Amino acid sequence: MAVIKDPQHPWISLRARLRAPIGPFSRWCGLLFGVTSLSPTLLPRSPLMQGVISALCITIGLAIGAGFAWFAQRLLAAVHRPVPRPLGRHGGRILGAAVVLAVVLGGVRWVGSQNAQRRLVSMDVLAWPEYLITLVVTIVVGVLLFLLGRLAAQGIRRLDRAVSAALPAPIAALGGALVVATLIVTFAQRIVIENFVSWANSTYGTVDDGTPPGITAPTSLLRSGGPGSLVGWDTLGYEGRNFAGGGPTVEDLRGFAGADATVLEPIRVYVGIKSVDDGVEDAAAAEADLAVAELERTGAFSRRSLVIATVTGTGWVDPVSAAAFEYMHDGDSAIVATQYSYLPSWISFLVDLDKAAANGRALVAAVTARWSQ
Numbered sequence: 091m092a093v094i095k096d097p098q099h100p101w102i103s104l105r106a107r108l109r110a111p112i113g114p115f116s117r118w119c120g121l122l123f124g125v126t127s128l129s130p131t132l133l134p135r136s137p138l139m140q141g142v143i144s145a146l147c148i149t150i151g152l153a154i155g156a157g158f159a160w161f162a163q164r165l166l167a168a169v170h171r172p173v174p175r176p177l178g179r180h181g182g183r184i185l186g187a188a189v190v191l192a193v194v195l196g197g198v199r200w201v202g203s204q205n206a207q208r209r210l211v212s213m214d215v216l217a218w219p220e221y222l223i224t225l226v227v228t229i230v231v232g233v234l235l236f237l238l239g240r241l242a243a244q245g246i247r248r249l250d251r252a253v254s255a256a257l258p259a260p261i262a263a264l265g266g267a268l269v270v271a272t273l274i275v276t277f278a279q280r281i282v283i284e285n286f287v288s289w290a291n292s293t294y295g296t297v298d299d300g301t302p303p304g305i306t307a308p309t310s311l312l313r314s315g316g317p318g319s320l321v322g323w324d325t326l327g328y329e330g331r332n333f334a335g336g337g338p339t340v341e342d343l344r345g346f347a348g349a350d351a352t353v354l355e356p357i358r359v360y361v362g363i364k365s366v367d368d369g370v371e372d373a374a375a376a377e378a379d380l381a382v383a384e385l386e387r388t389g390a391f392s393r394r395s396l397v398i399a400t401v402t403g404t405g406w407v408d409p410v411s412a413a414a415f416e417y418m419h420d421g422d423s424a425i426v427a428t429q430y431s432y433l434p435s436w437i438s439f440l441v442d443l444d445k446a447a448a449n450g451r452a453l454v455a456a457v458t459a460r461w462s463q
Contacts, residue, residue: 116155117185121192123151124228128196130203133435134213137220140200141227148228149235157270197221283441290437294404298327298432305335312388314360320384325364327429329405334360338413343421356416357393357424359384362405363432374448377428378456390424391461397425398457400450403438405429428453 127147128140135143166172197218205215253265307323308316314334315323326334338346343353359381366376390396397415399407407427416423430449431438438446
């Protein structure tokens with residue numbers, strides 16, 4: 091069997107590129123992004139999810155650092171200036187110490203902040219060994235992403251050589267950077283983001299079609315999805331059904347307020363994204379109008395208090411806050427909410443941010459306009 095030893099052979103060259111050391115600036119950027127990924131979050135994360143997120147952040151940091159260093163080196167070479175090395179030969183040791191410090195202190199900070207959040211939402215706290223899962227996942231996923239990045243960099247270097255052969259060095263550096271940035275953005279939008287959104291929609295769309303355990307369609311006229319409702323029970327979504335089919339009963343409210351108190355059945359109005367036609371031009375306005383019609387049907391505007399509830403990405407309405415409001419007002423209340431997405435908040439923040447704002451504005455405007463009449 092022949093053994094390839096020619097350093098110019100494409101396979102040898104590719105293998106050498108994959109094994110090439112990471113530049114110091116790239117390593118510092120990767121460390122900075124990795125530490126940032128351990129910052130406190132809006133919602134608790136599992137060790138597995140945190141590992142994936144940290145790997146993505148570190149890889150992005152390495153890529154940004156490599157891109158910036160490459161561009162700076164090209165510019166310095168064009169003006170015949172040496173590449174500065176501020177840390178000298180001790181840079182590797184300093185970086186190694188910084189990595190160890192970041193892993194230890196970052197872990198302490200992450201576990202502490204995650205457990206504080208988990209206690210607030212009544213979730214099981216994390217044990218310290220679970221942080222090891224995060225580290226292992228970060229390393230495994232990070233290595234895979236790094237290898238993919240190196241393969242992409244190999245193609246970018248070939249492009250750089252082709253551009254440099256045809257253009258002066260300063261123009262080639264700027265042109266190459268623009269081409270690389272365009273390719274990265276196009277790849278991210280066309281391949282990564284679109285496929286990720288497609289996966290998220292198919293996965294969480296199936297969840298949204300379900301119904302929480304123990305929740306059934308209401309028999310009350312004062313609930314969306316119940317008898318006479320303008321909104322079908324099957325269109326409310328998972329969290330909409332949880333909201334419309336849950337909450338304290340009249341007996342619960344009377345037990346809290348006292349036997350002599352005047353207690354009413356609370357009104358709960360919810361409109362899901364499937365409650366309006368798919369082809370409607372302004373879905374937020376259509377949902378808001380339907381919600382106002384539901385409020386009219388249930389007599390919500392005659393209640394002492396009415397709350398416009400904003401939902402999370404999945405359409406979730408905080409059940410504790412909703413129930414507390416109804417207990418405070420002896421059921422003489424109404425709560426209205428509309429759904430704009432069925433994706434988790436961290437995904438909807440990335441892909442449905444405009445929808446969230448439009449949904450909130452449309453509902454507030456529609457209810458306020460009717461309330462002020």
